[in-house]
Amino acid sequence: MTSSASRHQRHQHRPLRAVALGGGHGLHATLTALREITPDVTAVVTVADDGGSSGRLRREIGLLPPGDLRKALTALAGPEDGNLLWHKVFGHRFGGTGALAGHAVGNLVLAGLFEVIGDPVRALDEAARLLGVSGRVLPMCTEPLDIEADVVGLDEDASAVRRIRGQVAVATTPGRVRRIRLHTADGSDDPPRACPEAVRAVAEADVVLLGPGSWFTSVLPHLLVPELHDAIVSTAAARVVVLNLVPQPGETAGFSPERHLDVLCEHAPRLRMDAVIADADSVPTPDRLRRAATALGARTLLDRVAAAGARHRHDPEALAASLSRALAAV
Structure with a gap:
């Protein structure tokens, strides 16, 4: 494991290189916090969404689901960077009852860029330029994926295992998710191939973050893409887990903080991890969490990182301060 002194030496003449892996609102929280620490942030985004506007575009056009990619772009842009109009436009959703109803403008822009440019990485770089993003947004894979889960608790026999396929179905199941797998959308038995630029970003990072977010559908999928898994395991970067503030109904209902690490x-x-960040008010048994973190090789930081009046949402400034303390200690 690389020492904190050697990590500091790697980036003492340049900004800290941070890579955050996830999707949805959890990744948005991490990226917003990281922008407080460094301008060199890369988001690696899951591409298995099959619901809402993203799911419709994916089914109708066969492209990467754009929603989580759009959220990552707007998190890294930030309305304070002088691009307030484009920030608002990308997040605007059409109303009414017609074909455009429910679509976010940014989703349609990304879908158009994907089709015109033909390369999702180049398309995302172009969208980042449009929004004035200083970091980078990359897909976990350059082809859409499907999530399949083993779920128990859906039958009279509580131990009976059912297989559920699809991100929305897994995220909303009333059963208990035991394990997930990834499949390519074309039905091939071949393992999903990681986006090469995402693998390179992890390998060259100073810090790699997992979480917060939907544990089975946004966080864990990155570890199930072989090349990305190997990069995360072998990187010399500090590896940090940011735990959720509350269990997610369906996916992780009844999960303790330490169960997420298990x-x-x-x-x-x-x-192996270097640090685990959790909200102090969300951990009922800190000793159990510390033992689970130690089993991963990690230190535990219990900080108050929830937003005031919104226990389910991280406060970006508080999370940034906690991340800075975690990096100073590893």
Whole structure:
């Protein structure tokens, strides 16, 4: 494991290189916090969404689901960077009852860029230029994926296992998710191939973050893409887990904070972490969490990182301060 002194030496003459892996609102929180620390932020975004506007575009056009990619772009842009209009436009959703109803403008722009340019990485770089993003947004894979989960608790026999396929179905199941797998959307048995630029970003990073977010559908999928898994396991970067503030109905209902770490171990036994950040008010048994973190090789930081009046949402400034303390200690 690389020492904090050698990590500091790697980036003492340049900004800290940070890579955040996830999707949805959880990744948005991490990216907003990282912008407080460094301008060199890369988001690596899951591409298995099959619901809402993203799901419709994916089914109708066969492109990467754009919604989580759009959220990452707007998180890294930030309305304070002088691009307030484009920030608002990208997030604007059409109303009414017609064909455009429910679509975010940014989703349609990304879908158009994907089709015109033909390369999702180049298309996302172009969208980042349009929004004035200083970092980078990359897809986890350059082809859409499907999530399949083993779920129990859906039958009279509580131990009976059902297989559920699709991100929305997995995220909203009333059963208990035990394990997930990834499949390419074309039905091939070949494992999903990672976006090469995402693998390179992880390999060259100073810090790599997992979480917060939907644990089974936004966080764990990155560890199930072989090339990306290997890059996360072998990178010399500091590896940090940011835990959720509350369990997510369906996916992680009834999960303790330490159970989230146990699930990481079950899906990626070789994974080692350097730090685990959790909200102090969301951890009922700190000693159990510390033991689970220690089993991953990590220190535990219990800070108050929830937004005032919104216990389910991270406060970006508080999370940024906690991340800075975590990096200074590893």
